[in-house]
Amino acid sequence: MKKTVKVILLAAILLIASIACATEQQETFDIDLEAGLQGGNEDLNGFSMRYAVTCATLFGDSNAENILGFTSGTLFSDLAAKRKAEIEDKYNCKIDAFYQADGANENEFTVCSMSGAFYCDVLQGSTHGLRSSVKIGFFQSINALDKYIDYRDSEKWGTPAMLEEMCWGGELYGILPAAWPELNYSSFGYIFMANMNLASSLGIPDIRETVENKEWTWDKFEETLTMGTVTEGGVTSVYGMSAHPPYLGEMILRSNGDSIIIDNGNGEYSWGYADPHALAALEEFRNIYNGDYAFAFDHDVTSPDAVADAFIEGRATMTVVDTEQLFGYNGRISRYVENYAVLPAPNGPDVAPGYTFAVHESFRSMIVFSNYSKNFDASAFIINKLYEPFEGYETKDQIKEFMTYNYFFDNRDADVFFDMFRNTQYNYFIVGMRQFNEWITDRKGKTIPELVEIYHDFNQRLIDTEAVSPRETIKTLWPEE
16 A cells, blocks of 8 residues: 555656646757858857756755856856856857756756656756766767767866766766866865864874875874874863764775775676785774774764864864865865865875875766757757866866965875875765775674675675676776776
8 A cells, every 4th residue: 555655656746747847848949050160150049058057065055156066256156157158148049057046956857857858958966866867868978979078088077987977888978077176176085184283282293294205104194193182081172083984984995005896807897805905904994993093083973064073173183074075165174274284095005105096976066968958969069168177277287276375275285185186986885885884883793804705795796786887888988098
């Protein structure tokens, strides 16, 4: 009976949504783009591109006023508004952008697509919300739009590793506005950070210098955890680190070499946590968080927001956070902490000194083209023109200079930040690949190899069903990588 009621309710929801989606009749534009571009005319004949912009954040106010993802009233929101107006004027078109406050919603897009109704031509959203629609076929392949969008231009549209989540069955279904500052930089992690004023007051040697000298190792990290913890009369007033355990675990588990997914060739991939260097990293994580250095963590403050609050309020010398907590649409640390340092994960003994990496759960500014678009070609043409680099910020060095001046306290912080960003890898968190990292934090009475064996088949199935197709697609689309 309950199942029948659920089916009826779902059908009703779909019917209501389809009616809502259909309230605005889909217009079909038969634009001869080739003719419009001949002789440099570049006339789109008044085409209006409906653009749903969902500024999906992990922790912030998604309804805050923005312009194409940039907080209103900022330098880049002004540049985005100017670019939008220039394109509309130059190419005789309209970019009809609407936001979450106006009803832009990834779920509504999905429901409309399920009912075969038009919702928008283009959508910008989180890969968390978009990934399920990749397999269903609601998006137009970027490959089919390569006449207007060169997806191989990684400086403009993101690296293969950044786009991995939107790859399936030999096709790419999403791109990132990678040439625009800030939008993508708040979508990866997990950066280690230190309150340098607090660290100095506790007699901790300059951590930036330690990183610069490629001496930021597990041993140095443990030493800093100890020195950064203040306990008097059995009460701890400052912890060495505030940490969301899955974030800390993921970074430590990869800090001795990334082996979450191993390419064995011939289209076969395996989970690599049984490798000796991975087992050593697992032992290190357990010892840091639940073993000899457990005193350095407040085990009652573990949620991502609470962890950031503890660092901001000076209750922790270090933290490990998603970059969304640092700056951008929801950044708080850059607003409230004086002299913070951006640090990579400490290095294990089996990697080269200075080894730097990062991961991403989801990119929050992924651009997709609806299969119900009024005109694929015109939409792709507009998006390609819209996301050209901003004047004065055409190069990575110019962007880095801007961010160093506005967000970082030291050039070395910017170096670490951008090195991590360049080396970010998709961690398959959304499909469950991080469950092991979370599960292992409170498992006692078993050895690390025994714990790995328990989870082996589960993670191998995830790799076989979720990771093989994207990884093989990358080989097809970027054979030179």
